[in-house]
Amino acid sequence: MRQTLRRSCAACAKSKHSCDLRTPRCSRCIKRKVLCAYANEPLTAAPAASGSAPGGSATPSPGPPLDGSSALNNYRFGSLDPFDSYPQTRLPRQQVQRLIHSFLHKIAFEYYPLDLNATSNPFLVSWWPLALGDPALFHVSLQTACLDEELLAQKGFQSSEILMADSVALLRRKVQDDSMAIQDGTMNSVITLAAIEFGKGNIQVSEMHVDGVKRLVNLRGGINSVRQTSPLTARMVSWYVEYGPRRVSMIVTGLPQFETQNDVGIGDGVPTPSEWQIDPTVLDSNLSHLVDVEIDKEVENVLIRLRSIFRRAQQVSLQPTRLHDLSCFVIHRLMLSAPEAAEPRSASSESIRLATILYIFIIQGPTYYSHAVIFNTIVSRFMESLGELVPYAHSSNSLFVWLLTVGMVASQGTQHYPWLAGLARDAVALTHVKSWNGVLALLKVVLWLERPQSEHIFRPHWEVILSVENMEHCEIGRASHLPQPL
Structure with missing residues (x-):
C-alpha cells in the first residue's frame, strides 16, 4: 500500500514548490544539486513491463521519438495526479494529462x-517549471499541444478555443499589474499566443499580440535587458517579432522592430555575439576576389566577420545556441542595412545581402515558429536583384556560383528553381568545374560554415547539374569520334 498519494519529489514537496516530475531527477533538484527521490512513480516514468514480477520496479525508458506518436500510444491514462499539482483548467483531467505528455515529449x-x-x-528545464506556477503560461503551453492535435485531427478547435479564452482572461489580469506584466511567463505567453493565432489564420489578432509583447520588452528596458535575465524569452521574442507572420510589412519598409548593438557590444538592441567582437583580421578574411564587385560597407563588414567566425568554427565548432544567437544578430543587422527606397541600389550588394540572410536561415533551420513568410519574401527580392546581376556575372565566378547555390536551396519547389538551375549549368561551363569538390572550393572562397548537415543540404542540387553536364560532355566526346560526312 502506498505511504502517500504525493507524486512530486521529496525535495519539492518539502519546500512546497511545483515539481516538473522529470526522471531520474527533476529540473529543480538538478539546479540545486540535491537528491531527487520520488515516493511514487512520477508522470514521466515509463510504464512497467507487462510481464514483470510483483513488486518489481519499472525501468525508465530513454524517451520516445520526437514525432510523439509512440509517446501518446504508450501513455497510461490511469497515471493521474490525485492532487492536480498543476494549474486547473476546464478540460477533462485525462485530456490535460495527455496534453502535458505531448508538450514534454514532442512540442518542447x-x-x-x-x-x-x-x-x-530550455522548454523542459526552464519554461515548464515556470508554467507549473503560472496559470496563464500553463494554459498557453497546453494550447501548443492541443492545437497540434486538432490540426492533425481536422475536426475544429473546440478544446483550444476553451484554453484560448481562459489564457486571454488570465493574461488580462496579469498585464493590469505592472510587476506581473513584465514577468518572463507573461512575455512567453503573449508571444506564443501570437504564434498560435497565426497558425489558426487569425493574422490581425496575432499582430495585436506582437505589438503587446513589444510594449512589454520596452517596459523591461529593451531586448538586451530581457536577454540578461531570460535568454530563452529574449531569443523567442526577437526571433518571432522579426521573422514571424507580420514581417512581410517589415521587408517592404526594411525596418526591423529591434536595433542591434554595435560591433563592440554597445547599445540596447539585439546583443552582439562574443564571436562577432573578435578582430576579423586575425584570420584570413581577404575579399580580393570581390574587388571588382560593388558592395555596401555594412554588407562587406558582415561578410568579413562571418567568414572569420566560420573559419574559427573549423577548430572550435559553434554550439547550436551560439549559432542561433549569431543568426538572429546577423539577420537583424542585414535587415537594418537595406537601402532606402529612394536610394540608388547596387544589384551586386543587394544580392549578397539577401543571399547571406537566406544562407543564415538555411543553416540555422526553423526554430520556435516557422519563418516561411519572411523567407519566401526574401527569395522573391533576391531573384529580382540576381536578375539584374546576371549580365555581369562573369566578373566573379566564385561569387556567382555561391549566389546560385544559396538561391537553388532557398527556391526549391518554386517557379524560380528551373531558371537558377539553368544559370548554374552555364556557370559550371565557365568555371570548368567537374565535381562537387570543385563547387565546394568556390563556395568556401565566399562564405561557408563547415557542418555535418551542410553538404546534405547543398550538394544534391549540384550533383544533378554536374551529372547532366558530364553526360553531355560524354555525348559530345563520343560524337567527335564518329565518322564525319564527306
Missing part, C-alpha cells in the same frame, strides 16, 4: 530543436 523539441537533450532543453 519541435519548438527548440537546438537541444534534443531532455535534461537541458
Whole structure:
C-alpha cells in the first residue's frame, strides 16, 4: 500500500514548490544539486513491463521519438495526479494529462530543436517549471499541444478555443499589474499566443499580440535587458517579432522592430555575439576576389566577420545556441542595412545581402515558429536583384556560383528553381568545374560554415547539374569520334 498519494519529489514537496516530475531527477533538484527521490512513480516514468514480477520496479525508458506518436500510444491514462499539482483548467483531467505528455515529449523539441537533450532543453528545464506556477503560461503551453492535435485531427478547435479564452482572461489580469506584466511567463505567453493565432489564420489578432509583447520588452528596458535575465524569452521574442507572420510589412519598409548593438557590444538592441567582437583580421578574411564587385560597407563588414567566425568554427565548432544567437544578430543587422527606397541600389550588394540572410536561415533551420513568410519574401527580392546581376556575372565566378547555390536551396519547389538551375549549368561551363569538390572550393572562397548537415543540404542540387553536364560532355566526346560526312 502506498505511504502517500504525493507524486512530486521529496525535495519539492518539502519546500512546497511545483515539481516538473522529470526522471531520474527533476529540473529543480538538478539546479540545486540535491537528491531527487520520488515516493511514487512520477508522470514521466515509463510504464512497467507487462510481464514483470510483483513488486518489481519499472525501468525508465530513454524517451520516445520526437514525432510523439509512440509517446501518446504508450501513455497510461490511469497515471493521474490525485492532487492536480498543476494549474486547473476546464478540460477533462485525462485530456490535460495527455496534453502535458505531448508538450514534454514532442512540442518542447519541435519548438527548440537546438537541444534534443531532455535534461537541458530550455522548454523542459526552464519554461515548464515556470508554467507549473503560472496559470496563464500553463494554459498557453497546453494550447501548443492541443492545437497540434486538432490540426492533425481536422475536426475544429473546440478544446483550444476553451484554453484560448481562459489564457486571454488570465493574461488580462496579469498585464493590469505592472510587476506581473513584465514577468518572463507573461512575455512567453503573449508571444506564443501570437504564434498560435497565426497558425489558426487569425493574422490581425496575432499582430495585436506582437505589438503587446513589444510594449512589454520596452517596459523591461529593451531586448538586451530581457536577454540578461531570460535568454530563452529574449531569443523567442526577437526571433518571432522579426521573422514571424507580420514581417512581410517589415521587408517592404526594411525596418526591423529591434536595433542591434554595435560591433563592440554597445547599445540596447539585439546583443552582439562574443564571436562577432573578435578582430576579423586575425584570420584570413581577404575579399580580393570581390574587388571588382560593388558592395555596401555594412554588407562587406558582415561578410568579413562571418567568414572569420566560420573559419574559427573549423577548430572550435559553434554550439547550436551560439549559432542561433549569431543568426538572429546577423539577420537583424542585414535587415537594418537595406537601402532606402529612394536610394540608388547596387544589384551586386543587394544580392549578397539577401543571399547571406537566406544562407543564415538555411543553416540555422526553423526554430520556435516557422519563418516561411519572411523567407519566401526574401527569395522573391533576391531573384529580382540576381536578375539584374546576371549580365555581369562573369566578373566573379566564385561569387556567382555561391549566389546560385544559396538561391537553388532557398527556391526549391518554386517557379524560380528551373531558371537558377539553368544559370548554374552555364556557370559550371565557365568555371570548368567537374565535381562537387570543385563547387565546394568556390563556395568556401565566399562564405561557408563547415557542418555535418551542410553538404546534405547543398550538394544534391549540384550533383544533378554536374551529372547532366558530364553526360553531355560524354555525348559530345563520343560524337567527335564518329565518322564525319564527306
